[in-house]
Amino acid sequence: MAVAAKNVSQPFRRPPETGIRATLYRMRKEWTAYLFISPTLILFSIFTVFAVLFSFYISFHKWNILEPDKPFVGLANYVRLIEDERFHRAVINTFLFTVVGVPLTMGAGLSIALLLNNKIRFRGIYRTLYYIPNITPLVVSAIIWKWVYQGDYGLLNYYLIQLGIIREPLKWLSDPNLAMPAVILMGVWGGAGYQMVIYLAGLQAIPEEYYDAAKVDGANGFQRLRHITLPLLTPTTLFLFITSVIGSFQVFTQIYIMTNGGPLNRTTTIGFYLYEKAFRHFDMGYASAMAYALFAMILVFTIIQLRIMRREIQY
Amino acid sequence: MELAQRGQPIAKPASRPFINNRKVMDALGKAVIYALTTAGAIIFIAPWAWMVSASFQPLGDIFNWPPTWIPEHFTLENYTGFFETAGLGRLFFNSAFLALTITGLQLFFNSLAAYTFAKRRFPGRDIIFIILLSTLMIPGQVTLIPAYLILQHIPLFGGNDIFGQGGHGWLDSYWGLIIPAMSSIYGIFLLRQYMKSIPDELIDAAKIDGASEFRIYAQVIVPLSGPALAAMGIFTFTYVWNDFFWPLITISSPDLRTLPLGLALFVVKNRTVWDLVMAGSVVATLPILIIFLLFQRYFIRGIALTGLKG
Known part of the structure; x- marks a missing residue:
């Protein structure tokens, strides 16, 4: 009944064509569209839009949730960032973790993908084996690796000694020079499977004809990799690179479980330091300033990457 | 030119060992690929497999050196x-x-x-x-x-x-x-x-x-x-x-x-x-x-x- 009435009345009311009234008319007509996205928009306005602004506001205050007074301090928190040596250490550590970890993980992922892209048997099983570390909860991975790196009984020391690479067991996680490499290595193990799956998808999208043509021209396997595979994987590589860098700027869980930021702050990353300031010392103003510093770093990095991406992908 | 073209069919038998050679190369390549893939997979799954194995071993056995991969004293008590x-x-x-x-x-x-x-x-x-x-x-x-x-x-x-x-x-x-x-x-x-x-x-x-x-x-x-x-x-x-x-x-x-x-x-x-x-x-x-x-x-x-x- 209602439907029929609506259909009849429609031809008589001519919708306006342009202008604000037209927009309002269309908005009223499509009101269910706004209803459908409203749950998302409400959450988004509170936990993203408002949160981002509020965080900015907090960063200009001395904000300790245990104290009733939250005085405005201007740029003091940001000035503190510049002077805080532990924060500098955290920036360096985060940078190290990213600069070494991301290329290693991507390289491992690409190598595995190239291997699995061959016509070999049990491909599905291999893929699963490589992927399992990636679905393992990060907390569990960190626990396993804590054991692997264990100084007296750990697996890594045992096999390195067996292979004759080291003579004495190493204290991986408590040696200031080894802790960060150890955390990075665990990251490679956990992350390569994901990179592999995306690279495999990218590889399978490359038309077989390109390779056939190259073979006719007498290109060997290495040349085909260098001049066909890698250039055509550029979009995949850039996507992985950007998301991996953003992710690794925020590394936290494995640090919390494996090293707790130690030894001598050698594994204190920005993510870990921020957590410590905000939720162990409740120094939320300072932590917010730190979050904005992190945000700025990610922003600068992403903008540079997008620039490069626009220049690179032009075929 | 013509001579060279005519010469082609004669050269054909010579290409046979070339084919064989390629077959060997292919097989060798395959073997390398399998070896690498398997070695990598073992390294990737080893820490994980050890977790599963250790979860069935009594505490004393977990600390064994060399590590025991197959539980000697299988137990569910950890769980x-x-x-x-x-x-x-x-x-x-x-x-x-x-x-x-x-x-x-x-x-x-x-x-x-x-x-x-x-x-x-x-x-x-x-x-x-x-x-x-x-x-x-x-x-x-x-x-x-x-x-x-x-x-x-x-x-x-x-x-x-x-x-x-x-x-x-x-x-x-x-x-x-x-x-x-x-x-x-x-x-x-x-x-x-x-x-x-x-x-x-x-x-x-x-x-x-x-x-x-x-x-x-x-x-x-x-x-x-x-x-x-x-x-x-x-x-x-x-x-x-x-x-x-x-x-x-x-x-x-x-x-x-x-x-x-x-x-x-x-x-x-x-x-x-x-x-x-x-x-x-x-x-x-x-x-x-x-x-x-x-x-x-x-x-x-x-x-x-x-x-x-x-």
């Missing part, structure tokens, strides 16, 4: 031990409850929004979608502290008065874990990419039949988005099940801890009970592993979907 000491049952329930609830809510809210962004035409659609997407770049740390404070000051919950003062609000409750996670922009994006490929004719036909927008969503779009919904559902479930950070900062009651949180705190507190820890680790991994093995197809396809079109 029962972890069950009692850490309250495994409760942890497991919390994780399962949260993962299922949040996945269910996200499947609904994300797909509803994804359909709207993919197929409806309404003023502001593109600009809203671009704003949503552009915020994916904002690191979680920026919104973390305000989100914490907002939850703390939800009125009339957790001992708060009408102005949100005095208590802990939605902190230390299921609400604080569920409500902020009800919808995800990442999930909406993934589903929208898939839904865009559904032909408009199907929607128009339903409209002509007088179907309401919600009916089009529920009876046309959802049934056609199976693979994408499966992929998104599995991602969300895995993410929530594995999540550690948000429970770590919001939950303080032992009764409300999730499995990763309970496990992490157990490790921090009892540094030497590796037998129980390994059993707990296996239990925390098992549900995700089962889901992955069952739905591997959707998993892989979903990842590829985000990766290629991102």
Whole structure:
């Protein structure tokens, strides 16, 4: 009944064509569209839009949730960032973790993908084996690796000694020079499977004809990799690179479980330091300033990457 | 020229060893590929396999040097031990409850929004979608502290008065874990990419039949988005099940801890009970592993979907 009435009345009311009234008319007509996205928009306005602004506001205050007074301090928190040596250490550590970890993980992922892209048997099983570390909860991975790196009984020391690479067991996680490499290595193990799956998808999208043509021209396997595979994987590589860098700027869980930021702050990353300031010392103003510093770093990095991406992908 | 061309057929026998040579090279190449792939796979699975093996060994055997890969004194006591000491049952329930609830809510809210962004035409659609997407770049740390404070000051919950003062609000409750996670922009994006490929004719036909927008969503779009919904559902479930950070900062009651949180705190507190820890680790991994093995197809396809079109 209602439907029929609506259909009849429609031809008589001519919708306006342009202008604000037209927009309002269309908005009223499509009101269910706004209803459908409203749950998302409400959450988004509170936990993203408002949160981002509020965080900015907090960063200009001395904000300790245990104290009733939250005085405005201007740029003091940001000035503190510049002077805080532990924060500098955290920036360096985060940078190290990213600069070494991301290329290693991507390289491992690409190598595995190239291997699995061959016509070999049990491909599905291999893929699963490589992927399992990636679905393992990060907390569990960190626990396993804590054991692997264990100084007296750990697996890594045992096999390195067996292979004759080291003579004495190493204290991986408590040696200031080894802790960060150890955390990075665990990251490679956990992350390569994901990179592999995306690279495999990218590889399978490359038309077989390109390779056939190259073979006719007498290109060997290495040349085909260098001049066909890698250039055509550029979009995949850039996507992985950007998301991996953003992710690794925020590394936290494995640090919390494996090293707790130690030894001598050698594994204190920005993510870990921020957590410590905000939720162990409740120094939320300072932590917010730190979050904005992190945000700025990610922003600068992403903008540079997008620039490069626009220049690179032009075929 | 002519001579050379005529000479060709004569040279033919000479190409035979060349072919054989290539066959040998191919076989050799294959062998190298198998060797590398297998060696890599063993290295990748070894730490994980050791966890499973250790979870069935008594504490004394775990400390064996060289390590014992096949349990000599097979035992299930680590599991029962972890069950009692850490309250495994409760942890497991919390994780399962949260993962299922949040996945269910996200499947609904994300797909509803994804359909709207993919197929409806309404003023502001593109600009809203671009704003949503552009915020994916904002690191979680920026919104973390305000989100914490907002939850703390939800009125009339957790001992708060009408102005949100005095208590802990939605902190230390299921609400604080569920409500902020009800919808995800990442999930909406993934589903929208898939839904865009559904032909408009199907929607128009339903409209002509007088179907309401919600009916089009529920009876046309959802049934056609199976693979994408499966992929998104599995991602969300895995993410929530594995999540550690948000429970770590919001939950303080032992009764409300999730499995990763309970496990992490157990490790921090009892540094030497590796037998129980390994059993707990296996239990925390098992549900995700089962889901992955069952739905591997959707998993892989979903990842590829985000990766290629991102």
